[in-house]
Amino acid sequence: MFLATARLGGIVAFASLAKGALYNQVISTKYGDVQGYPAFNGSTQGIDNWQDITVWKGIPYAASTAVSNRFKPPQPVSAWNTTMYAKDFGPVCPATLGEVGDHTLSEDCLSLNIWTAANSTDAKLPVAIWSYPAGSTSGDALFDGGGMADKGVVHVTYNYRNGALGWLAHPWLSAEMSASYGTNSSGNWAVLDQQAAVKWIHENIAAFGGDPDQITVMGQSAGSAATYHIVNSPLVKGLIKGAIIQSGVRYPKDPLCSSLAENYGTLDAALAKGSSYVSGLNATSLEELRALPLSAFGTTASPPGQGNDSFGAVLDHYALPTTYMESLLQGAANDVPIMTGNTKDESGASYGLNISASTYLSDLNTTYESWANDFLAAYGGANSSAAVSAAYNAQWSDRSAVGTWLWSQLWATSSQQPVYNYFWDHAPPGQTQGAYHESEINYVLNNLYGTDLPWTADDYAIAEKMNAYWVNFIKTGDPNGGNLTRWEQTGAEQIVQRVGNGWGAMPLTHVELFEEWFGNLTTVY
Template identity: 65%
Template structure:
């Protein structure tokens, strides 16, 4: 990096009486980027609760644009380059969030000029070349959510970046006119993956600019949960991100591509034909006869109840299998080796993807639910293995088959990965229930612990929670640094292999069986009869 791009000391920006030495935190420095100067701030003004040891060194910069506004004529286009600014940009507060991201919350400013990111760095020099992680949030979320605060990960000597991306109709609308526009620019007669292209653009911005914040552009790991895990998986798979990452963390994401859940959970995609048809119907519902007319509509007219994963309505806005950003089906991507050959860390929580903590159902309801999932002869075989023929066993059996399905499916994904890749996959099952709630080890419940940011969430944390967070964060930080979660003082975590085991994290540590061998074989046999996604 030449001198003009290095961070330079600006005495005028320093707080009165603040002494700056050779190893000053970067919030004592004005960062000189290719877009303009940035003033960051201390991530903490006092010691946070928990076990952070380098909190005084952590700087944060918020609301850095990585692309131009997505409004007006940029609506339903690939992200356009960000503009520079004059003077020094104050990076103290979060920027606008994208429409459809927050279920109508008034806590945030919602605007189509929302492609911004936030950086937490513990570096004492712009030459530090620290490992970098890019966090992608789950559905109905935003980078400004305290659950995704990056200070805990930065405490491990890692530069943490989170960002906003388009969702709902703004992020996933396909339409023949849009495909025609897109083909003229890219050569691909497709449309619909605008949110995914935002995710790719954020990664590319990080690669090009993170050295200014003490990060190593050649050592970026992508990481996300649920819809954010889908983002990580698409980055892992896509030819458009070739050479940009050294690892991927996919929390509550991957499963055997034969599993029908792939078509409905966060990683789901639709065919281009399906999404084009939906786009035409969506435009008609708004009395718009062209994309030009749709671009003239107010933002609020395009926010629909089905605009984000997890909602229910006639609209089902989701990713498009375009053979451009997404190179192929998940199954073909695995067996053909189309994904980047980098280490992967992935797993599930106990009470998600069909399993519900505290479930209380009758035998008749159990049988009805199982009958809706399995047809004969599979129904009888699953009922034999998951015996719920009494009021005391029905709920447990129902939950067990869902949790086992996640564990076995993720292990089978790792097996398919190994058919064409040499780098390891580390799988886990999380079972710790955070305090102060009644959903058990619910979907998203591991995030606070992984990011070691319990200080930012208002739950009645205990000493046990802080201890678990320290271990979880250490595993994840080791993976980000080395492509391997193992490290001093941690229970060994082997990579997934032919043995039918998974790493237990949360209420216990170490390898445990996926489930009974007969149940593993049953899921394998059932999946093999289904169409691959």
């Protein structure tokens, strides 16, 4: 456990600036005392209340996952007796060996970070829990919570296991889970970490000025999958009041469900993969598997095709209780308002694409098979490279937007809670990927200050609007308010809210074509 005795010298200098800020006092959690510190050391563009914002980094929400706790649900953290000076981000959960940025890899990695501008532990501010995308960590500057805290939200990020250590299923582990937890399944340790973080936050966030009865979970890509798993899970039923799922959700018959962030496999397949992997490690018992050094789980020690990157979520009917289709039709465990959407240049669409007509036609035939001519007729087949590249990108962007809209129609079959769909089309400056996957995050979190891009006045104005929609939703379950362009709930009308380079309702195209194509596919997630 990463604890240190409080050092208050650097905090005293701020006392005259914000006498009520929480970095001026020790906070008591159910597991021990923590001392935060000022999130900013001076005025910052886009931040109004910089002197009031406190951050705590590296607070453990569960015990170390090493040795006897490896391949187990997260175990309760032991209480500490001295004050923890929460100045540094905790270690990164390992998926591959080495170091990630300035953070060391360790199996003692289940920690979280909290930002708030509350000046009282009784403030009862709304709470947002951010789940990061793949290949990231809770300490990444892209997810810095100071911009959300500035707008009256207690913002929390956290680490969770990944790779084999986060997802391995095996008959030994299933037997242990059956004896200890009553479920004959294994894997999904990462999902259980995510849900344990929600439980810890619900239990302790009031001490940081947050309202445990007003928690919104949010995330992007793999973090959106984490968010969706929380929405669907009976293990955290009743602990959240809203969810923001960024890149995202899609119609459960879309084949992309098998490969993008929200994908999962069957338990039988996961057990077979896990058995092969463990055999490659030459472990002959669960005790031996847990006694192996961390280095054994690097990708170099993995059998061909069975490295850390090959592991993922498992439909185990425990951490993942049902298929996505079943959850939509029967009702999610957490029936809450949803905000969800996509970016223009992701999930098959690539900004600056330059392909030939033959490549375009080949892709249509491979993707849509007997429906290829229908999509060719819908999107055009001009011979110029620019035209076919635009058509290629358009059908991928539409597929994401329409698929998310169709998901929203299914959500409405069992829920009266609103869904708000968006489509992000702004390209951040200083890069050549367009409105790429993850490109909306800085704007949503109002933290342009944390990323080194040549931001313009337009970017700060866009961030102000984007963040306002998100903060409104976190506070009320509705993104509307103030002088923002009206954002309609998703309903029967085939529209989505455009955000970024423009604001307001944007019509969807070729909805019926995608709906008919999806309807003829047999695999359902």
